[in-house]
Amino acid sequence: MPMSASEIQKKLEWRYATKVFNKEKKINSENWDVLENSLILAPSSYGLQPWKFIVVENPEIRTQLRAASWGQAQVTDASHYVVLTTLKNMSEDYIKGYVASIAQVRGQAVESLVGFQDMMIKSIVKGKDQESIKNWNQRQAYIAMGFLLETAALLEIDTVPLEGLDPKAYDTILGLDQSDYGTVAAVALGYRDENDKYAQAKKVRFSKEQMIQRV
Ligand SMILES: Cc1cc2nc3c(=O)[nH]c(=O)nc-3n(C[C@H](O)[C@H](O)[C@H](O)COP(=O)(O)O)c2cc1C
Helix, strand or coil: CCCCHHHHHHHHHHCCECCCECCCCCCCHHHHHHHHHHHHCCCCHHHCCCEEEEECCCHHHHHHHHHCCCCCCHHHHCCEEEEEEEECCCCHHHHHHHHHHHHHHHCCCHHHHHHHHHHHHHHHHCCCCHHHHHHHHHHHHHHHHHHHHHHHHHCCCEEEEECCCCHHHHHHHCCCCCCCEEEEEEEEEECECCCCHHHHCCCCCCCHHHHCCCC
């Protein structure tokens, strides 16, 4: 039985970008597992999953990240904090590794996937410059972010997405400087503090007439 349209509508209205988290209230492991799965199950172009999600559990690292996020309190106060990182480029080896995993999971011969593999190598690795690939990878991360925010809302778990951060400083703090991955954005998750006045603020949205065009 799917959730009813009105139940989903209520959750969509319930969600807001949480400014003040309850520092004591933690997401339980069952819910956290589903939230991580929402990242893993998010779709990506060709299924390449050009990302890694860093769950920051260490409070000292959270404090350092807060300083690199304009001091935003959600970074340290939320129950959980996830940094979304993506590949700075795309290599033939990465694509071959992905194709090998399709073959393994679906019990197919790698040879039967060579056409798909070559097409990806040609159109991505050989067909785009590094900056375009990086931007493309980063766009994929926002799909995973959307899945995470929506799944949390369905569980009545509060979130705030954060782009108000210094990606270079994050990379240094997280030890990514020499890696293939770079920071894109982050999401803090947990439970709203009862004194967060933003929870009562009306949603500011342009009208459906303005934003949805029918042809
Ligand atoms: C990609 C992205 C980055 C954001 N960065 C921040 C941020 O750094 N800090 C913050 O408090 N809110 C941030 N927000 C929250 C937005 O300000 C908020 O979603 C928007 O004003 C709409 O309000 P609502 O989410 O409460 O409906 C971000 C939202 C998105 C989607």
